[in-house]
Amino acid sequence: MIHLYHLHPIVVHFPIALLSTAIGLELWAWRSDREQRRLLSSLCLRLGAAAALLAVGTGLLAEELGPHVPEAWRVMEWHERMGFGVAGLSVILAVWPWRKGWLYVSGLMVLLGFVCAAGYLGGRLVFEFGVAV
Numbered sequence: 001m002i003h004l005y006h007l008h009p010i011v012v013h014f015p016i017a018l019l020s021t022a023i024g025l026e027l028w029a030w031r032s033d034r035e036q037r038r039l040l041s042s043l044c045l046r047l048g049a050a051a052a053l054l055a056v057g058t059g060l061l062a063e064e065l066g067p068h069v070p071e072a073w074r075v076m077e078w079h080e081r082m083g084f085g086v087a088g089l090s091v092i093l094a095v096w097p098w099r100k101g102w103l104y105v106s107g108l109m110v111l112l113g114f115v116c117a118a119g120y121l122g123g124r125l126v127f128e129f130g131v132a133v
Contacts, residue, residue: 005066005132008058012122015055018048018114019090023108031107038099043126049090056087061093062132082118089114 021046029037059080089111096104125131 004064006061008055008062008121009132011051011058012055014051015086015090016042016114016115016119018051019086019111022048023112026105030100042094042099045090046094049087049094051052052083052087052090056083059083066132069129069131072125072131075124075129076131079118079121079125082114082121085114086111086118101106 010068022041024043024072025044029035029041063076063080087109093104093107093111096107126133
């Protein structure tokens with residue numbers, strides 16, 4: 001039986017895929033200076049930011065409705081912080097008016113770090129602590 005707290009692991013794959021694709025396309029466009037790749041990167045980033053907000057919402061729902069595993073709370077707090085970091089930074093970069101330059105690309109690299117950290121901690125919650133399994 002599927003419960004509402006099972007939505008988070010389903011939804012979370014969309015920002016991971018879209019934001020990673022956006023970063024890859026932007027780096028490719030940055031190297032080759034192709035405007036079409038930059039436009040596609042921007043679209044993926046905006047869709048990924050929206051998906052990240054949805055993932056945060058479903059994560060907060062899962063935290064409230066899912067079975068509680070006290071041993072996992074510290075990891076869950078850091079997972080939540082990284083999720084907020086992904087959502088916040090992706091929204092900031094999605095509305096960033098200057099799409100070129102080292103500052104924007106650096107922001108994307110920091111975003112990739114947040115995505116990886118959140119994914120790692122989410123994996124620990126499932127595989128090490130058995131949260132919502």
